[in-house]
Amino acid sequence: MIAASLAIALALGAPDPCAPVEVARAPDPGAAESYRAVGDAERAAGSHDTAAAAYRAALALDPADARSRAALALLCAEEARDGAFERGLRRMQAGDRRAAIVAFDEARAARADRSAALLEGICFYELGEDERARPLLSEAEADPAHRNAARLFLGLVALRAGRSADATALLEAAAADHRLGPAALDLARLARRDGRVVVSVLLDATFDSNVDLTPDRTADLTREGDASGGATVLLRVAPWGDSGPFVRGTAVLRNQARYDALDLGGGGVAAGWQAGRGGGYLLGEASWDYRELGGAPYLSAPRLLGAARLDGGHGRSVGVAYFARWESFLPASATAYSGLRHFAEADVTAELAPRTSGTLAWHGGHDATRDAALGWWEQGPRALLWLPLGRDARVGFELAYTWRTYSAFDAALGASRQDRFADLSTVLEQELGERWTLRAALGARKAFSNVPDFAYTRFVPMIGIAYTAGIL
Amino acid sequence: MIRAAALLALGIATGSAGAGEHLLAGARLFRAERWAEALVEFRVAERLGDSAARGYAAATLVKLERPEQAVEEFEARGAPPPGRDPLLDYYRAVACHDARLYVRADRLLAGIGARTGPGIARLVADARAEIAAMLRGEPRRDAVEWYVARCEDLDRAGRRVLARAFCDEARGLGERRADRYGVREADAILAKLGPMAGAR
Numbered sequence: 013m014i015a016a017s018l019a020i021a022l023a024l025g026a027p028d029p030c031a032p033v034e035v036a037r038a039p040d041p042g043a044a045e046s047y048r049a050v051g052d053a054e055r056a057a058g059s060h061d062t063a064a065a066a067y068r069a070a071l072a073l074d075p076a077d078a079r080s081r082a083a084l085a086l087l088c089a090e091e092a093r094d095g096a097f098e099r100g101l102r103r104m105q106a107g108d109r110r111a112a113i114v115a116f117d118e119a120r121a122a123r124a125d126r127s128a129a130l131l132e133g134i135c136f137y138e139l140g141e142d143e144r145a146r147p148l149l150s151e152a153e154a155d156p157a158h159r160n161a162a163r164l165f166l167g168l169v170a171l172r173a174g175r176s177a178d179a180t181a182l183l184e185a186a187a188a189d190h191r192l193g194p195a196a197l198d199l200a201r202l203a204r205r206d207g208r209v210v211v212s213v214l215l216d217a218t219f220d221s222n223v224d225l226t227p228d229r230t231a232d233l234t235r236e237g238d239a240s241g242g243a244t245v246l247l248r249v250a251p252w253g254d255s256g257p258f259v260r261g262t263a264v265l266r267n268q269a270r271y272d273a274l275d276l277g278g279g280g281v282a283a284g285w286q287a288g289r290g291g292g293y294l295l296g297e298a299s300w301d302y303r304e305l306g307g308a309p310y311l312s313a314p315r316l317l318g319a320a321r322l323d324g325g326h327g328r329s330v331g332v333a334y335f336a337r338w339e340s341f342l343p344a345s346a347t348a349y350s351g352l353r354h355f356a357e358a359d360v361t362a363e364l365a366p367r368t369s370g371t372l373a374w375h376g377g378h379d380a381t382r383d384a385a386l387g388w389w390e391q392g393p394r395a396l397l398w399l400p401l402g403r404d405a406r407v408g409f410e411l412a413y414t415w416r417t418y419s420a421f422d423a424a425l426g427a428s429r430q431d432r433f434a435d436l437s438t439v440l441e442q443e444l445g446e447r448w449t450l451r452a453a454l455g456a457r458k459a460f461s462n463v464p465d466f467a468y469t470r471f472v473p474m475i476g477i478a479y480t481a482g483i484l
Numbered sequence: 485m486i487r488a489a490a491l492l493a494l495g496i497a498t499g500s501a502g503a504g505e506h507l508l509a510g511a512r513l514f515r516a517e518r519w520a521e522a523l524v525e526f527r528v529a530e531r532l533g534d535s536a537a538r539g540y541a542a543a544t545l546v547k548l549e550r551p552e553q554a555v556e557e558f559e560a561r562g563a564p565p566p567g568r569d570p571l572l573d574y575y576r577a578v579a580c581h582d583a584r585l586y587v588r589a590d591r592l593l594a595g596i597g598a599r600t601g602p603g604i605a606r607l608v609a610d611a612r613a614e615i616a617a618m619l620r621g622e623p624r625r626d627a628v629e630w631y632v633a634r635c636e637d638l639d640r641a642g643r644r645v646l647a648r649a650f651c652d653e654a655r656g657l658g659e660r661r662a663d664r665y666g667v668r669e670a671d672a673i674l675a676k677l678g679p680m681a682g683a684r
Contacts, residue, residue, distance in 0.1 A: 027520050043528075050527040059550070065520040066527070156637050160630070188630035189584065 029064035029087035033071045044074035051083060060087055090122075097128055107325035109135040126155040134165055140255070140289045140323075142169045160189035164196050167203065172289050174253030176207030176482035195366075204446050207482025208253065212246040214451070216476030222468055223271055238274070242266040242476075254289040260299075278303035278310075284317070291323030309342040327363030332356070348383035357394070367400040375414075384420035385429075391415060392433075404443040411436055425463050432460040449478045503534035510540060519547040539564040543575035551582030552646055559645045566592060570600035574608065581611065585649055587656030590615045623657040628666035631657060635673055648677045 051066030064087045070080040100115030116132035119125050133148030146169055153162035167182030183200035186192050223238040243265045250258035259282065266276040284297030296318050303311040317335040324330060334356040341349045359373035373394040381387035392414035400406050418429040439453040455472040510525030523544040529537035542557035557563060558576045566573050573596050580589035593608050593615070600608070631654035638647035651670045658666035 046528045046531055047524065049531060050524055053527070054524075057553070059548075059553075061520045062523045062527075062548070066524040069521075069524060156634055185626060187624065188627045 027061060027065045027068065029060075029068070029084050029091050031068075033068050033075075033084075035075050036072045039073055039075070041074040041077070044070040044072075044077055044080070047073065048077060048080045048083075051080065055083065055087070060090060063087060096122070097125065100128065100131060104131060104135060109139050109325075126152045126158055130155075130158045130162055130165075133162070137165050137169060138291075138323075140292060142172060142289070145169055160186045160192055160196075164192050164199075167196070167199060171199065171203050171206055172254045174206070174208035174250055174482075174484075176203050176205075176484070179203035179206070198367075201443065201446055203482070205480040205482055207484050208249065208251050209483040210246075210248045210250075210480065211483060212244075212248075212478060212480040214242075214244045214476050214478040216242045216244075216451075216474050218242060218266075218472060218474040218476075220470070220472050222470040223268065223274060236271070238271050239269040240266050241269075255286055255293070257283070257285050259283045264303075273306040275306055276303060277307075291321065291329045293319075293321055295319040305343075310346075312340045312342060313337050327369075329361050330359070331361065332358045349381055349386055351379060351381035351387060353380070354378045359394075367398070367406065369398050371396040375412075380419075385418065385422035385424075387419040388416045388429075388431075389419065390417070401440070406441050408439045408441075409436075410438070427463055429466065430462045431466060434458045434460075444477075447479055447481050449480070451476045451478055503529040503532035503537065506532065507534055507537055507540070510537070510544070514540070514544060514547075517547075519544050523548065535562055536564070538562055539569070539572045542579065543572060546575050546579045546582065549582070551579045552643075554579035555583050555585065555649055556643065556645045559649060566595055570596045570604060574600070574604055577608075577611065580649070581615065583646075583649075585653045586615050586619055587653050587660075588649060590619070619660070622661050625661075625665050628654050628657050628661070628670075632666055632669055632673070635670070639673070639677060644677055648674060651677065 047066045047070035051063045051070060054060075054066055055063035064084065067080040067084040067087070070077050071084065074080070096115045096118035100112045100119060103109075103112035103115055113132055113135045116128040116135070119128040120132070129148045130152035133145045133152060136142070136145035136148065146166065149162045149166045149169070152158040153166065155162075163182045164186035167179045167186060170176075170179035170182055180200050180203040183196045183203055187196035187200065189196075217239065218241075219237060219239045221237040223236060223240075243263075245263045246260065247262075248258060248260045250256060261279065261281050263279040264276065268274045278301065280299055280301035282297055282299030284295060284299075286293050286295045288294060296316075298314070298316055300314045301311070302309075302313075305311075315335055315337040317333070319331065319333040321329050321331040334354070337353045337355075339350055339353055341347055355375065355377040357373050357375040359371050361369060361371040363369050371394075373396075374391070375394055376389075376391035378389050379387045392412060394410065394412040396408065396410045398406055398408045412433075412435040414431075414433040414435070416431040416433070418431075421428045435455070435457050437453065437455040439451060442450040442452075444450050451474075453472075453474045453476075455470075455474075457468075457470045459466065459468050459470070461467045506525045506529035510522045510529060513519075513522035513525060516522075523541055526537045526541035526544060530541060538557060538560070542554045542563065545551070545554035545557060554575070558572075558579060564572055566576065573592055577589045577592035577596070580586070580592060590612060593612050596604070596608050598605070631650050635647045635650035635654060638644075638650060651673045654666050655670035655674065658664050658670060
């Protein structure tokens with residue numbers, strides 16, 4: 013959005029200095045002299061378009077005016093450079109950043125042009141080629157007219173490289189420009205929460221109207237509600253920023269108010285590599301999760317995940333993700349649920365307006381449990397919408413529908429189970445400061461099943477506070 | 485279109501013999517949205533002695549997206565002073581806004597008040613609302629510093645009229661802060677720059 017505005021702001025229409033000049037019916041060398049003087053003054057001021065208009069008027073009135081002709085010829089030669097700049101702008105606005113880069117390069121080859129450097133730097137940034145973007149943006153930063161815009165994008169580059177302190181400083185400096193201010197300050201806040209080492213803590217209070225669906229595999233249901241308090245701690249280390257290797261550790265603890273047997277504890281570790289950044293990347297990750305339930309070992313689950321996102325330009329992207337998780341339920345009564353679980357999803361995501369984004373996705377999964385009657389295939393759509401609520405808050409809505417078919421006839425139930433789930437969740441996030449976020453959420457599920465015992469309605473309201481900080 | 489028609493009418497009314505012809509040609513080209521050629525005609529009219537042409541040239545510079553040059557034209561010696569023509573005052577305010585001189589722009593827009601028709605009045609109200617939103621809250625220290633730095637850069641480049649406008653803006657922003665950050669520094673530079681004929 014900012015890049016597009018800059019491109020439009022830098023676009024200028026101009027008379028063509030290379031076009032043939034039509035001679036006036038009544039030549040007037042005296043008047044021509046006035047036009048030539050205006051042309052000289054405009055050219056000296058660097059206003060080539062008005063200079064061209066003035067010289068053309070002078071030549072129309074006095075075709076013998078050699079000085080105007082020579083000046084116009086020079087402007088025509090310079091037009092080749094400006095033409096490249098204009099072409100770059102058009103290609104950039106059309107979303108063809110590679111072609112825009114070629115044109116801006118051409119424009120800069122003719123002479124130092126910091127406008128072209130800024131836009132070429134932005135193109136490289138948008139392509140995720142930050143190493144090539146940085147010197148161009150630094151060049152543009154030397155021009156006072158482009159300084160703040162260049163700092164904004166240099167800040168974004170630093171942010172993606174995990175240099176949170178540099179990013180914060182650059183983005184705050186860019187905010188000196190009132191037009192860039194709100195976006196730059198939001199990004200500066202993001203920078204404070206990002207970095208090569210990020211720690212995040214979420215404390216929450218939750219009520220679950222159907223608590224013994226946690227975990228949701230238990231068939232022996234009481235349909236009771238219970239409140240709980242939870243804490244989640246996450247530590248992420250990405251030494252090279254967004255693009256490169258990363259490791260992650262998580263710890264979770266949830267204490268139920270009434271059902272101690274459902275107290276949850278555990279953690280996980282993950283290591284992976286992301287190649288690329290921004291709208292386009294490839295990601296691979298290996299992880300392992302461990303959970304205890306009621307103080308006893310419950311689940312051990314190594315997982316392999318792969319994801320890719322393709323940048324479609326104009327804030328649109330297409331993503332796919334897949335994981336395989338080897339789930340081992342440790343209590344003897346639950347081992348039949350163990351097995352390999354697959355999940356895949358494809359989505360289209362679009363930035364609809366500033367701070368407003370929408371996602372449409374289709375997901376599918378298969379749980380190959382040890383007891384085939386407990387395994388299933390499922391698939392369905394999902395839609396997600398994020399909207400801003402003033403400067404410091406946003407609200408998200410998610411809708412999903414899932415069709416699940418179990419893999420085999422369940423003798424105990426006397427049926428081949430078939431379930432459907434309608435899920436709705438909404439979350440409100442209110443920024444409370446540089447690193448604190450208040451989060452309130454409401455999740456709801458309506459489950460339908462051909463086995464009446466498995467049809468239920470569940471509400472899960474939650475309120476929590478999160479602290480996120482980039483340490484390095 | 486209303487604005488261009490008004491300009492055309494004014495061009496006819498104020499033009500002197502030879503210069504008036506160019507002023508009129510400039511107004512026609514302005515109305516046809518041929519900004520570069522319109523500017524050339526206004527410049528020629530100016531060279532031929534029509535002092536009214538400077539304000540129209542400045543308005544055309546706004547259209548050509550050269551706001552800093554437009555501010556220089558509007559503030560320079562011989563330019564029409566604010567208050568004489570609400571239409572030119574509006575363009576002057578737009579030039580200031582586009583050059584990021586928001587406090588100055590708002591001051592000009594406030595001065596237009598009820599001296600104009602409903603079309604311009606609506607534009608003025610919209611622009612003032614936008615500026616009010618932008619200037620809401622205490623200005624940041626680094627925003628004040630940016631204007632002082634820009635003022636110093638322009639002074640070094642010999643563009644003293646514009647330098648003065650930026651220091652004046654720094655001063656205006658500083659005065660909106662409880663600690664008046666930057667006001668003394670801006671005042672010192674303004675004193676060094678001295679009064680400008682067209683500055684207000």
